[in-house]
Amino acid sequence: MAAITYESANLVWQKVNSSMGDGNPCAKAAFKALKYWLSEQFNVTDLRYEGFADIDTGIDPNLDGPYQIYAVWGKKQATATDAWLKLRDNTTVVVSLPFLISGEESFAIFPLGLDIADTQGVTFESHTTSAGTTDSTAGDGPTGFVLIGAAK
Numbered sequence: 001m002a003a004i005t006y007e008s009a010n011l012v013w014q015k016v017n018s019s020m021g022d023g024n025p026c027a028k029a030a031f032k033a034l035k036y037w038l039s040e041q042f043n044v045t046d047l048r049y050e051g052f053a054d055i056d057t058g059i060d061p062n063l064d065g066p067y068q069i070y071a072v073w074g075k076k077q078a079t080a081t082d083a084w085l086k087l088r089d090n091t092t093v094v095v096s097l098p099f100l101i102s103g104e105e106s107f108a109i110f111p112l113g114l115d116i117a118d119t120q121g122v123t124f125e126s127h128t129t130s131a132g133t134t135d136s137t138a139g140d141g142p143t144g145f146v147l148i149g150a151a152k
């Protein structure tokens with residue numbers, strides 16, 4: 001099992017801003033609030049930015065637990081086909097975000113951190129329905145990132 005490497009939170013937040021670009025102001029404000037919350041309330045100085053692009057079949061980013069997920073953000077590509085981003089911890093879906101409109105952004109924030117204890121970590125998947133297991137096809141899956149911090 002490989003240890004997760006973290007980097008300065010300042011560098012990670014630069015990546016977040018770059019990824020979100022001129023995205024939805026609501027999402028940007030929520031991530032700005034998360035940044036201040038983590039730095040002021042929890043003194044989180046190191047994070048990991050794990051990007052993903054056009055997920056169709058499952059992706060294993062080799063993030064072996066334990067750790068905390070603080071946020072997930074994604075943007076749907078220019079397609080009308082529904083996609084559901086799922087983060088799976090072993091056999092349990094721990095995050096499921098809908099991408100139903102072309103170019104839509106979706107995000108989830110966990111201010112206290114979402115515990116990932118499984119030593120196998122999470123996999124990223126994109127399916128055509130929320131409860132289904134049919135993989136999205138190339139070009140339909142979202143692109144985005146997950147923010148990770150050390151386990152508490």
